[in-house]
Amino acid sequence: MNYPIIDMHCDLLSYLEYVKGAHPFFEKIGCNLNALKAGNVKLQVMAIYTGTETGSADTGLKESEIFKQLLKDEADKLYLVKDISTLNAAINSDKIGAVVSIENASGFCEEDEPIENAFKKLNKIISNVERVLYISFTHHGENRFGGGNYTKAGLKDDGRKLLDHMHGKKIALDLSHTSDALAYGQLEHIEKYKLDIPLIASHSNFRAMFDHPRNLPDDLAKEIIKRKGIIGLNFLRAFLNNDDPNVFYEHVLHGIKIGGENTMCFGADYFYASEPDPTRIPYYHKDKEDASCYPVLLKNLEGKVAAGFLEKMSHKNVIDFINRIWI
Numbered sequence: 001m002n003y004p005i006i007d008m009h010c011d012l013l014s015y016l017e018y019v020k021g022a023h024p025f026f027e028k029i030g031c032n033l034n035a036l037k038a039g040n041v042k043l044q045v046m047a048i049y050t051g052t053e054t055g056s057a058d059t060g061l062k063e064s065e066i067f068k069q070l071l072k073d074e075a076d077k078l079y080l081v082k083d084i085s086t087l088n089a090a091i092n093s094d095k096i097g098a099v100v101s102i103e104n105a106s107g108f109c110e111e112d113e114p115i116e117n118a119f120k121k122l123n124k125i126i127s128n129v130e131r132v133l134y135i136s137f138t139h140h141g142e143n144r145f146g147g148g149n150y151t152k153a154g155l156k157d158d159g160r161k162l163l164d165h166m167h168g169k170k171i172a173l174d175l176s177h178t179s180d181a182l183a184y185g186q187l188e189h190i191e192k193y194k195l196d197i198p199l200i201a202s203h204s205n206f207r208a209m210f211d212h213p214r215n216l217p218d219d220l221a222k223e224i225i226k227r228k229g230i231i232g233l234n235f236l237r238a239f240l241n242n243d244d245p246n247v248f249y250e251h252v253l254h255g256i257k258i259g260g261e262n263t264m265c266f267g268a269d270y271f272y273a274s275e276p277d278p279t280r281i282p283y284y285h286k287d288k289e290d291a292s293c294y295p296v297l298l299k300n301l302e303g304k305v306a307a308g309f310l311e312k313m314s315h316k317n318v319i320d321f322i323n324r325i326w327i
């Protein structure tokens with residue numbers, strides 16, 4: 001069965017922004033448009049990623065313009081998904097649907113400007129790209145909103161203001177790059193003020209299967225499951241398991257075991273490193289090098305999972321999620 005695929009996270013936009021001479025068909029970035037097509041990807045979430053650094057908000061805005069231009073330049077291949085009807089159309093079309101997310105809120109607010117600017121700049125990005133599916137407050141490090149995966153910092157005052165701003169806006173909160181303290185702080189604030197903010201982990205695996213600060217502890221994964229969010233499994237070797245590519249399937253089975261049958265999806269996290277970290281090469285196991293791999297991964301799950309699960313993991317869980325939050 002050739003399932004339509006939805007993937008919750010790639011870094012094509014930051015590659016196009018940061019790398020000189022970059023183009024969307026470059027074979028060394030796993031989410032190049034040819035690989036997405038070969039993998040039957042019908043919706044790819046494209047992250048606006050910036051570091052926390054001077055000029056980050058300009059970079060975030062620039063990536064939103066890159067997205068807009070990309071959809072124009074590749075109009076015969078890409079299709080903007082901005083509501084339920086364009087989502088349904090993308091799933092049934094020959095094109096690759098695309099929607100933006102924001103990975104690191106520094107992409108719309110510098111560390112040293114008034115917080116009110118954040119909301120104006122976020123609106124500007126949204127007006128460029130028409131829809132933002134989710135926001136993660138941090139990347140690995142710490143910023144004015146809170147602490148990232150490799151820190152112990154929790155939710156800060158500006159993070160509380162950003163949550164308040166997101167209330168009722170149909171933009172999900174992504175826990176993939178939070179410290180545990182930040183994730184629990186965000187949950188507490190959402191609960192305390194009864195905020196209407198959907199919760200996801202766009203590109204994360206399970207700490208119970210591979211112990212890494214980028215992976216979700218079961219308590220947080222269960223919280224996402226309970227709130228009818230989604231969890232996109234990440235393909236990076238460093239987070240799956242450095243040595244054994246088949247641990248990917250164990251992450252899937254673990255997700256099902258803790259109740260995530262209707263939660264699991266893909267969040268491959270394809271990016272291009274112009275200066276690769278020698279300790280992490282190769283970034284992906286051979287069987288997950290680019291986006292053409294999804295059908296094979298699903299095929300390998302046949303017989304290991306309940307009937308109907310492959311349909312859910314490949315696309316249906318995300319479609320159901322988006323239908324819940326965008327109405």
Ligand SMILES: [Zn+2]
Pocket residue numbers: 103176177203269
């Ligand atoms: Zn990431």
